[in-house]
Amino acid sequence: MKYLKFMPLCLFSLFSLLGCKANEGEPLDIIPKPVSAKTFEGFFTLSSATPVLYNFDFEMGSLLIETLTNHLSDYYKIEGSAATYSAKQSKGSVFLKLNPDAKVHNEGYKLKVNKRGVVLEAKELSGLFYGVQSLIQMMPAESGAYESIEIPFAVVEDYPRFSWRGLHLDVCRHFMPKEFIFKYLDFMAMHKLNTFHFHLTEDQGWRIEIKKYPLLTEVGSKRKETIVGHGRSSKEYDGTPHGGFYTQEDIKEIVKYAAERHITVVPEIEMPGHALAALASYPHLGCTGGPYEVATKWGVFHDVMCAGKESTFEFLENVLAEVLELFPSEYIHIGGDECPKTKWKECPLCQQRIKDEGLKDEHELQSYFIQRMERYLNSKGRKLIGWDEILEGGLAPNAAVMSWRGEAGGIEAAKQKHNVVMSPGSHCYLDHYQADPKTEPLAIGGFTPLDKIYSYEPVPDSLSVEESAYIMGAQGNVWTEYMKTSDHVEYMVYPRAAALAEVVWSPKAERSYAEFLDRLRKLARRYEYYGLNYSRVEFMK
Ligand code: ACM
Ligand code: ZN
Numbered sequence: 001m002k003y004l005k006f007m008p009l010c011l012f013s014l015f016s017l018l019g020c021k022a023n024e025g026e027p028l029d030i031i032p033k034p035v036s037a038k039t040f041e042g043f044f045t046l047s048s049a050t051p052v053l054y055n056f057d058f059e060m061g062s063l064l065i066e067t068l069t070n071h072l073s074d075y076y077k078i079e080g081s082a083a084t085y086s087a088k089q090s091k092g093s094v095f096l097k098l099n100p101d102a103k104v105h106n107e108g109y110k111l112k113v114n115k116r117g118v119v120l121e122a123k124e125l126s127g128l129f130y131g132v133q134s135l136i137q138m139m140p141a142e143s144g145a146y147e148s149i150e151i152p153f154a155v156v157e158d159y160p161r162f163s164w165r166g167l168h169l170d171v172c173r174h175f176m177p178k179e180f181i182f183k184y185l186d187f188m189a190m191h192k193l194n195t196f197h198f199h200l201t202e203d204q205g206w207r208i209e210i211k212k213y214p215l216l217t218e219v220g221s222k223r224k225e226t227i228v229g230h231g232r233s234s235k236e237y238d239g240t241p242h243g244g245f246y247t248q249e250d251i252k253e254i255v256k257y258a259a260e261r262h263i264t265v266v267p268e269i270e271m272p273g274h275a276l277a278a279l280a281s282y283p284h285l286g287c288t289g290g291p292y293e294v295a296t297k298w299g300v301f302h303d304v305m306c307a308g309k310e311s312t313f314e315f316l317e318n319v320l321a322e323v324l325e326l327f328p329s330e331y332i333h334i335g336g337d338e339c340p341k342t343k344w345k346e347c348p349l350c351q352q353r354i355k356d357e358g359l360k361d362e363h364e365l366q367s368y369f370i371q372r373m374e375r376y377l378n379s380k381g382r383k384l385i386g387w388d389e390i391l392e393g394g395l396a397p398n399a400a401v402m403s404w405r406g407e408a409g410g411i412e413a414a415k416q417k418h419n420v421v422m423s424p425g426s427h428c429y430l431d432h433y434q435a436d437p438k439t440e441p442l443a444i445g446g447f448t449p450l451d452k453i454y455s456y457e458p459v460p461d462s463l464s465v466e467e468s469a470y471i472m473g474a475q476g477n478v479w480t481e482y483m484k485t486s487d488h489v490e491y492m493v494y495p496r497a498a499a500l501a502e503v504v505w506s507p508k509a510e511r512s513y514a515e516f517l518d519r520l521r522k523l524a525r526r527y528e529y530y531g532l533n534y535s536r537v538e539f540m541k
Helices: 003-018 058-075 125-137 178-190 248-260 274-283 312-327 341-345 349-356 362-379 408-414 451-454 485-491 496-505 514-529
Strands: 036-047 053-054 093-098 111-112 119-123 148-158 164-169 195-199 265-270 332-336 383-387 400-403 420-421 471-476
Touching: 003 362, 036 111, 053 058, 053 496, 058 093, 058 125, 058 148, 058 265, 093 125, 125 148, 125 178, 125 514, 164 496, 178 195, 178 248, 178 485, 195 471, 248 265, 248 312, 265 312, 312 332, 312 362, 332 362, 341 349, 341 362, 349 362, 362 383, 408 420, 408 485, 451 496, 451 514, 471 496, 485 496, 496 514
Parallel strands: 053 093, 093 119, 164 195, 164 471, 195 265, 265 332, 332 383, 383 400, 400 420, 420 471
Antiparallel strands: 036 148, 111 119, 111 148
16 A cells, blocks of 8 residues: 555656656647647646637637637537637637737647647638637547546647648539538538538539529439449439539528638539530530430430530530639639540531631640630639649640549649649549448449558659649549438548548648547547547548
């Protein structure tokens, strides 16, 4: 007994002698890992008596304040008094400090936790928002009813490696309700992802209301049935109609919800291929005039928009005019992938266009198509981004390239001094299997387990330092042919999107998969609390 009593004292003095202190130097459980995080001995105790102060207009930053205070009240049942305005920190408080002169990077923040309290400082609201996300992850991972919680003494200095930290969602193969889009955005925000690529039009469904062309949703948002099983082998259909679309009011809500969370929504309106839903609605858009049907199976279809008719461009400009009113994003995605040239080869109007414009072939016709759309977007002050096929036949002068068929397209575009988002199928396709297909729900194919995504490096070795500057970032793509429900989407996306978040935010040298998994176990408690149907395969090994 005597001996046992003596032990803690002995250990304590041994630690002191060696200079080891309780939590000093312990890593913080933040995903994505911060640029720099130092911990010191001791904890700040936060309770319902701890004031939460902010020094900016409440209306401007209400969401980030509430993200913090709601977390305290929901997750720990710590109900403090309402957050209040204050120009200065007071002792024992949490102070959210917007300081345009702060020496921090764009979107970055500085977080100090010591015995005086917590000071989170940034020069922009986005930085404060990300700082709040980090601060939350420094709190206990377990939810419950707490009298108080302890936050380790620390100095965190943090900012993102890339400006495009993207996650995509295909809502065309399977429609996803607006409420799920909100949840998707919430989890993006938790991971400091800032670009939501909203894939809105496809062969299998047109999902955005366009007032000038009501048939796009009356006809194009519905398909009569859907192929069952794998598209490569199945001949069976479910006989069940599938449909859905977002009204312009829905879109406004989504864009606003995202903006409050510092997420830009980049809409994708596919052209000239993957357009059967548009063609079914307005058959004159195709080379043959139809009839066409909204697709009921997956794949690439020969019927695409006619590049010979002026009415095609008139239609697309009118559609984009409404899209631009709804989405303030700098970039507008025009698709451009997987456009077979079969019909263009046979179409007199497409061939006439080739002749009139002095084009070499159908690839140059595709380039002509994209360049025309770029001129339109640029004239409205926006930029065009498309899948890497837009390189074929010549890249439009100001276009950005999303590299999906490997990295070659991205490398070529960067060498041509064009901006690039890396999203190669090898590492960034979250519709691929994440474990042995025998144990997983049906997926399109591929194999992209968590560690593979984590190992992704968006800047290829073959680029010079100058060329590397054109890599805006990377993105995870979520094609939903085989994801009928939002639960299934969550299962495919998380935790792989957490790995991607670290790829696009954290310094390359700071990344360690083993250590990421440790932090992920803590973050998973939060996934559970918020009802995210994440994949546990990596935790069962
Ligand atoms: C793509 O996956 N077709 C861009
Ligand atoms: Zn044509």
